[in-house]
Amino acid sequence: MIEVLNGGTQTTLQDAGRPGMRHLGIPSSGAADQLSFALANWMAGNRWDALAIECALGGLHIKFQSSNTVAIAGAEMWAQVNGQNVNNFSAFSVEKGDILTLSFARDGCRSYIAIAGGLKAPEFMNSSSTYLPAKIGGLNGCALRAGDQLISSNRPRSAQRKIPQGFTPKLSRHVVLRSLPGPEWKILDKPSQRHLFVSPFHATNLTDRMGSRLKGDKITTEVPISMTSSPLLPGTLQIDTNGEPILMFADGHCTGGYPRALQVIQSDKWLLGQIAPGTQVSFRRCFQEHSKKILKARNSFYGGLIEGFTF
Amino acid sequence: MSDTELTPDIIEYGDSALLVQFKTNSFSLDVNNRIHQLSKTLSSKPDWQELVPGYDSILCCFDMARISMERAKKNIATAIKKTASVEITESKIIEVPVVYGGIYGPDMAAIKKSSGLNQSQIIETHSAQPYSVCMMGFIPGFCFLSEIPSPLKHPRHKSPRSLVPAGSVGIAGWQTGIYGLDSPGGWQIIGRTPHKMFDKNREKPFLVKAGDKIKFIPSSKAIFS
Numbered sequence: 244m245i246e247v248l249n250g251g252t253q254t255t256l257q258d259a260g261r262p263g264m265r266h267l268g269i270p271s272s273g274a275a276d277q278l279s280f281a282l283a284n285w286m287a288g289n290r291w292d293a294l295a296i297e298c299a300l301g302g303l304h305i306k307f308q309s310s311n312t313v314a315i316a317g318a319e320m321w322a323q324v325n326g327q328n329v330n331n332f333s334a335f336s337v338e339k340g341d342i343l344t345l346s347f348a349r350d351g352c353r354s355y356i357a358i359a360g361g362l363k364a365p366e367f368m369n370s371s372s373t374y375l376p377a378k379i380g381g382l383n384g385c386a387l388r389a390g391d392q393l394i395s396s397n398r399p400r401s402a403q404r405k406i407p408q409g410f411t412p413k414l415s416r417h418v419v420l421r422s423l424p425g426p427e428w429k430i431l432d433k434p435s436q437r438h439l440f441v442s443p444f445h446a447t448n449l450t451d452r453m454g455s456r457l458k459g460d461k462i463t464t465e466v467p468i469s470m471t472s473s474p475l476l477p478g479t480l481q482i483d484t485n486g487e488p489i490l491m492f493a494d495g496h497c498t499g500g501y502p503r504a505l506q507v508i509q510s511d512k513w514l515l516g517q518i519a520p521g522t523q524v525s526f527r528r529c530f531q532e533h534s535k536k537i538l539k540a541r542n543s544f545y546g547g548l549i550e551g552f553t554f
Numbered sequence: 555m556s557d558t559e560l561t562p563d564i565i566e567y568g569d570s571a572l573l574v575q576f577k578t579n580s581f582s583l584d585v586n587n588r589i590h591q592l593s594k595t596l597s598s599k600p601d602w603q604e605l606v607p608g609y610d611s612i613l614c615c616f617d618m619a620r621i622s623m624e625r626a627k628k629n630i631a632t633a634i635k636k637t638a639s640v641e642i643t644e645s646k647i648i649e650v651p652v653v654y655g656g657i658y659g660p661d662m663a664a665i666k667k668s669s670g671l672n673q674s675q676i677i678e679t680h681s682a683q684p685y686s687v688c689m690m691g692f693i694p695g696f697c698f699l700s701e702i703p704s705p706l707k708h709p710r711h712k713s714p715r716s717l718v719p720a721g722s723v724g725i726a727g728w729q730t731g732i733y734g735l736d737s738p739g740g741w742q743i744i745g746r747t748p749h750k751m752f753d754k755n756r757e758k759p760f761l762v763k764a765g766d767k768i769k770f771i772p773s774s775k776a777i778f779s
Binding site: 496503507 | 565566567568569570571573575581593603604605606607608609610611612613615618619622623689690691692693694695696698729734735737752754760763764
């Protein structure tokens, strides 16, 4: 068991999510940054998709009721065990009564804490991922609060794995997302098409697991259009009626009524989970054949380390 | 119904999804029926990670590590050809009791004003015919239904209410729909059903799915107690 002493800004339990349910209005959810999540599980000796803790922006304090192996990966949050620093992207042992604290995030948004053997929570549609709007998954569908008890498996301590050189992702306050045109790209006017790929945007305070409202140059269409509600995906950049972009994340709505200007390439979607309020966001033009090559290379690189993991 | 309207475009949506978009300027039940047939045809193949039907489009997501964009396009084109001859199967009609007006339908007055009808005429018009469930989502359990009779059409609120209770039945332009969860929302609310469109604790969490038909049954307040 693990006791939550302080839930932090927004901490949820996440696994790989529940894909394939968007036709019912259920987004896939799951770890917003699947790469850091998979690395945390790998270091703790778990399958890459075991249920883990996702802490956004920091502030989480937890107390271990038994000895265990723990791994931490993602945004740097100056983690400490009983006041002693522990390295980010590392696995370490904890004893009964040890307290792990996360301070506040810099260079990213979310940190993942994996426990050897994984955490246990009831499943909904084959996943324990928390989806807050419908109170599904996790601990009664809620974010963690002081007093919550997390159930970890009774598996004895596992070997701690060290990430080999070159596999630790570099996170920064400037997220660059390679993107392809979305279905309504063509209706944007020429200056707006240019702005999207050359000007920087920044994530506003309206940033959570569902998506992020961005600020930057106004994006406009050739002629005003009114769209019928239509399907949406994580990684889609929508443009609202005021010309402001909204970038959709793992918990984003399954349908929407705004033009879909861009779609982030599959290999870069993990970065969406590291966009915090204030993060600079840039989009770079990508092409189908490049996106395919990038994914193939990334999958074989990380797939060689983490069994079964793909972007 | 012209053939061009029923021959959709296949549009690239990023690197691992295709959007099958029908050309229609307003609501078309023919197009929507065709979308649900196409969804059925496509779902018989394991190629698709997600198949999300919309009013006038269907989103098809695939694993780009297994299937190329070209292959996916071909598979969709084949399915479109095949679907041209598929018969529409009559779907059963699900009855949904609704208490119209009063505290359950705070926007009834607005519809009265714009339509020039009185409350019982509005109730009669809204509940006269069955509606198709055209699509689900933006949130779990939200049902986007087919076109309402012209007099009832009404634009949504300029800025959304911060809380619309689950079960609320609303109008937005030519659409009518049911809220599956308590959520913020901008639709004109004319009634509420005690039925839970989405209940995570039920064996079948969803009451309806896209492609089903719904008929509203005007009911008295007593059904809420």
